[in-house]
Amino acid sequence: MIQVVCGLIVNGEGRLLICQRPEGKAQAGLWEFPGGKIDQGESAREALRRELIEELGCEVEVGEALTSVRYAYDDYSICLIPYICRLLDGQEPKAIEHSNIEWVRGDERLVTSADYALAPADIPILEEWVERFGD
Numbered sequence: 620m621i622q623v624v625c626g627l628i629v630n631g632e633g634r635l636l637i638c639q640r641p642e643g644k645a646q647a648g649l650w651e652f653p654g655g656k657i658d659q660g661e662s663a664r665e666a667l668r669r670e671l672i673e674e675l676g677c678e679v680e681v682g683e684a685l686t687s688v689r690y691a692y693d694d695y696s697i698c699l700i701p702y703i704c705r706l707l708d709g710q711e712p713k714a715i716e717h718s719n720i721e722w723v724r725g726d727e728r729l730v731t732s733a734d735y736a737l738a739p740a741d742i743p744i745l746e747e748w749v750e751r752f753g754d
């Protein structure tokens with residue numbers, strides 16, 4: 620079971636950042652919450668701060684954890700651990716490792732959106748977000 624962290628980064632207007640996985644990676648073309656695998660000896664929160672600097676070039680404050688999701692892809696399984704994050708002042712995410720990044724409304728329409736097909740493991744996380752914070 621691969622441990623993966625992801626960040627639900629919220630901007631001042633309450634929008635969520637979603638990122639499109641690039642060609643050549645697993646689940647290419649699907650949208651996800653930015654993050655990645657936890658390295659040995661790292662805490663989940665440390666891993667998330669590191670991944671967000673690598674992928675988006677920005678610093679965040681890592682806040683509350685949402686419910687982790689276990690998901691079995693064809694050839695491996697992940698445990699995806701989500702955290703709500705806030706950008707530190709002056710930080711602007713850049714698509715360093717993704718093919719696109721977008722600020723979107725975190726609502727029920729996003730769950731089934733044809734424009735932003737989400738990685739399947741992310742759907743329960745978005746559902747929890749919508750239930751608790753959705754507008």
Ligand SMILES: Nc1nc2c([nH]c(=O)n2[C@@H]2O[C@H](COP(=O)(O)OP(=O)(O)OP(=O)(O)O)[C@@H](O)[C@H]2O)c(=O)[nH]1
Pocket residue numbers: 623624625644645646651652653654655656657697699738739740741
């Ligand atoms: N980062 C991230 N990965 C996710 C999400 N949902 C999801 O199923 N995954 C899966 O988790 C796995 C690990 O993610 P990753 O490829 O971003 O990890 P990484 O940056 O450490 O990758 P690397 O091994 O290429 O360095 C992938 O199979 C990816 O498809 C998500 O919301 N965020």
